[in-house]
Amino acid sequence: MSRLHASDHVIVVGAGLAGWRFVEALRREGYDGALTLIGDEAHAPYDRPPLSKQVLAGKWSVDQTTLATDERLAKAQVTLRLGTPAINLDVATTTVHLADGTLVAGTHVVIATGTRARRLPFRASDRIHTVRSRDDVAFLNHDLAVLEPKSVVAVIGGGFIGAEVATALRTRGFTPIVLEAAERPLVNVLGPEVSSWLANLPATADVELRNGQRILDVVETDDGFIVSFADGGELAPRVVIVGAGALTNDEWLATSGLTIDNGVVVNEHLLATENVGAIGDVARFEWANVAGTELVRIEHWQIANDHAGSLAHYWMTGQSPTALLVPYFWSDQYGKKIQMLGHPRATDDVTRVSGGDEEAKWVALYSRDGIVTGVVTLGQPRALMLSKVLLETPTSLDRALANAPWSS
């Protein structure tokens, strides 16, 4: 495989967490050739998790989410091309086509274009907020600014983003009402048991959650919106926000010849070809884990981070990490911290090994065919990280229960 040299030119498309961390990692690895970072947003790379937490709650200014400060940008010696989407990639010549008509030709390309918020096809769709970017939050804050205290805000979707947004709105004195389509939030992500242990959280934070909501349409009125439901009911919120998952930003690669299938498909080294890699939310990568190897796409902050470091290291040294990648995810919602290690499925078996609903603190193990596949905790960071060993080498559920690393 080809190592990077000073005469190379690495082009990173997507100036989010993965793209920026790749730039930093490549310089840290000693790369001294040309480096270009292309992004469609007008902002230098910033961090998204605080947007739905501290920023929306009014505790942080958006500036506090900046990752690529002027000082770090200068240190990274990177050519920034912001506010210009890439519209095509010529794989053979590793040339990126930009929407303004310019071409950027390099020797290596990193695809880090992430995901965007899914919109729902209601009549008022254009006026319904999503929370994915700084601009989204600015637009939302603009609409919230004119509301009286306690105004009703509909939050469509009770998943991670919806829950965090509802928590932040409640902190600001609004009345969020969470409209969840399933029988319970997160049931399709965490499975029936774990989702049931979280069912009371909204109430403890004084947030109203309505499950099993079939929304027919959302229309705009003079002073807000009407949400209409399949059962004939209606709700009249002043603002509507949707948190209904994300879609991959890979349309710009449609004619590139790369394999696009729910993300950019790459191998265990995060490569689509020798000179083209994909990292972060948009990458569907071959993940070696305790239960085998599978093709996954994981929308976690830490994955974007890890991918960036791994690809930079691989291109500089020809080496990939020897340890298994253990995904980590967290969500701060309703005043509690949910944390997860691994990438368990909603259909995996679940064993609660400590705590209970009453104390709102617990540790749950996920397993498949008797092998531990994940750990999820509520308010137990220490126990979670002590359990990481269970996912670093294949561990049977019996052995995990006997060793009980979470309580050491």
Next chain:
Amino acid sequence: MKVSVNFDLCTSNAVCMGIAPEIFEVRDDGYLYILNENPGPEFDSRLREAVASCPNGAISVEE
């Protein structure tokens, strides 16, 4: 290397402990403790990983 944590930013999520438990420990009281402020060079790569992995950018190391 000298390790320091900005405790105004730290949320005690224990990510650093998952990477370098010899250096970082979140105890049952919910606080992060630095067990070794001057770890040897054998910790260099894991320390760098901890710095990059802290979701709050709370860890810094001085060479």
